[in-house]
Amino acid sequence: MTVVGLPWERLEGKVQPWHRDRLAAVYVRQSTAGQVRDHQESTRLQYALVERAVALGWAPSRVLVIDEDLGHSASGIDARPGFQRLVSEVGLDHVGIVLGIEMSRLARSGREWHQLLELCALAGALLADPDGVYDPSDHNDRMLLGLKGTISEAELHLIKQRMWSGRLAKARRGELVVPLPIGFVRRPSGEAVLGPDEQVRSVVRLVFELFERFGTVNAVLCYLADNHIQIGVRMREGPERGELAWRRPNRVALQNMLRHPAYAGIYVYGRSRLDPRRRQSGRPCTGRVRTGCEDWFVYLPGLLPAYISVEQHERNLQRMDANRARSQSIGVVRDGPALLAGLVVCGRCDTRMTVRYQRGAGGKLHPAYVCARAKSDYGQGQCQQLAGGCIDEHVAARLLQAMAPAAVEVSLAAAEQVETQRAQVDRIWRQRLERADYAVDRARRQYQLAEPENRLVVRQLERDWETVMTERQTLGEEYDRFRAARAGTTGRRSGRRR
Ligand SMILES: [Zn+2]
Numbered sequence: 392m393t394v395v396g397l398p399w400e401r402l403e404g405k406v407q408p409w410h411r412d413r414l415a416a417v418y419v420r421q422s423t424a425g426q427v428r429d430h431q432e433s434t435r436l437q438y439a440l441v442e443r444a445v446a447l448g449w450a451p452s453r454v455l456v457i458d459e460d461l462g463h464s465a466s467g468i469d470a471r472p473g474f475q476r477l478v479s480e481v482g483l484d485h486v487g488i489v490l491g492i493e494m495s496r497l498a499r500s501g502r503e504w505h506q507l508l509e510l511c512a513l514a515g516a517l518l519a520d521p522d523g524v525y526d527p528s529d530h531n532d533r534m535l536l537g538l539k540g541t542i543s544e545a546e547l548h549l550i551k552q553r554m555w556s557g558r559l560a561k562a563r564r565g566e567l568v569v570p571l572p573i574g575f576v577r578r579p580s581g582e583a584v585l586g587p588d589e590q591v592r593s594v595v596r597l598v599f600e601l602f603e604r605f606g607t608v609n610a611v612l613c614y615l616a617d618n619h620i621q622i623g624v625r626m627r628e629g630p631e632r633g634e635l636a637w638r639r640p641n642r643v644a645l646q647n648m649l650r651h652p653a654y655a656g657i658y659v660y661g662r663s664r665l666d667p668r669r670r671q672s673g674r675p676c677t678g679r680v681r682t683g684c685e686d687w688f689v690y691l692p693g694l695l696p697a698y699i700s701v702e703q704h705e706r707n708l709q710r711m712d713a714n715r716a717r718s719q720s721i722g723v724v725r726d727g728p729a730l731l732a733g734l735v736v737c738g739r740c741d742t743r744m745t746v747r748y749q750r751g752a753g754g755k756l757h758p759a760y761v762c763a764r765a766k767s768d769y770g771q772g773q774c775q776q777l778a779g780g781c782i783d784e785h786v787a788a789r790l791l792q793a794m795a796p797a798a799v800e801v802s803l804a805a806a807e808q809v810e811t812q813r814a815q816v817d818r819i820w821r822q823r824l825e826r827a828d829y830a831v832d833r834a835r836r837q838y839q840l841a842e843p844e845n846r847l848v849v850r851q852l853e854r855d856w857e858t859v860m861t862e863r864q865t866l867g868e869e870y871d872r873f874r875a876a877r878a879g880t881t882g883r884r885s886g887r888r889r
Pocket residue numbers: 737738739740741762774775
């Protein structure tokens with residue numbers, strides 16, 4: 392057994408003059424921006440390593456601080472330029488000693504850590520933390536360093552595991568705070584409630600009713616766009632966090648809304664998983680992928696206030712899936728004069744036939760049902776084509792025959808539905824106008840309250856007042872135009888009905 396000397400004796404033995412000829416690299420790291428903010432003490436300790444390098448005999452000008460990785464949270468090596476720089480400096484034999492707050496925390500994974508150890512051993516560089524100085528080419532030190540790496544990896548794993556099981560247990564009780572979709576807000580107490588803004592709520596309701604009526608996301612989107620209806624979003628971050636902003640609707644947002652279980656009052660957790668392969672591909676994405684509902688961790692119906700019933704939610708999901716899997720589903724009612732667009736199936740190929748329109752004499756459109764699969768997919772000849780007129784007539788006659796008794800009721804119900812939706816759109820318009828009126832009123836009051844002597848402020852307030860007044864006027868004109876256009880369609884429709 393060898394006698395262990397005093398720490399300083401050992402240090403003196405390890406740090407050789409030729410080490411001091413090279414640089415001392417201080418690697419400063421803190422994984423997330425939050426940690427950088429909250430753990431100032433730790434960051435300060437890391438910078439104190441510079442003093443330690445000086446104490447070990449390095450000139451202050453020969454100490455290289457690598458702190459590019461402050462606030463980098465990604466766990467792959469690609470996202471940490473500082474660590475890469477450290478590795479390359481060591482590999483170029485520029486470094487005599489590497490200092491870190493906790494040696495094993497230099498690296499994020501065991502693989503990185505052992506790579507660094509190997510490199511330091513080859514280049515003859517030392518490693519140091521507040522506990523001591525290690526020589527990776529020395530057998531005992533190497534073992535100690537390896538052990539430190541293993542322990543810290545195990546520690547990290549345990550912390551993650553503990554945090555995760557805590558989160559899951561909280562989620563199982565429905566108490567974990569999950570992000571809420573449009574139309575919900577969270578009270579300071581943590582309770583989820585329907586949004587306080589009436590207009591936001593009516594737009595959400597309208598989206599679900601429109602989907603119930605049209606059956607496709609695209610149709611809902613077009614309807615909203617045609618009627619200039621915007622969706623009220625709560626800002627998630629930034630200086631205006633929690634404020635309401637109006638955004639024009641888009642397909643993805645609508646799809647997410649229609650798929651989100653929260654609208655049916657269901658609390659869910661674990662709808663997406665992290666896929667590390669996606670992260671590493673370097674694409675700008677969150678690396679999260681949606682999972683099927685059978686893989687969700689938590690599914691608690693009735694925990695949130697609901698906009699729709701669970702049955703309607705499930706119906707919507709089925710409908711959206713059916714829209715996607717077009718070739719196997721019954722398809723959606725399409726626009727255009729052809730009666731059976733998207734509904735006729737070719738008897739030979741068992742695939743859906745497309746509609747092609749030909750402009751005949753007098754500009755009239757003549758539909759034709761075409762089986763184009765063989766041609767478009769396999770480059771073969773066209774399978775078959777049928778003039779639309781005769782099939783449409785035949786099917787329409789059969790349909791009317793079957794529907795005759797129920798026809799009146801159906802058309803009455805349809806008319807009623809159209810009326811309700813009109814009323815809803817009208818209400819949203821009036822809410823928008825009300826909001827604009829309020830803005831004008833507030834600007835006027837602010838202008839009147841300002842001290843006339845304070846010219847700069849008064850001028851700004853006057854400009855603000857004018858701006859909101861112009862906005863209010865434009866909105867009013869838009870509403871008039873909208874009403875005029877709608878009155879036109881109503882006239883035409885009722886005319887046709889007569
Ligand atoms: Zn065919």
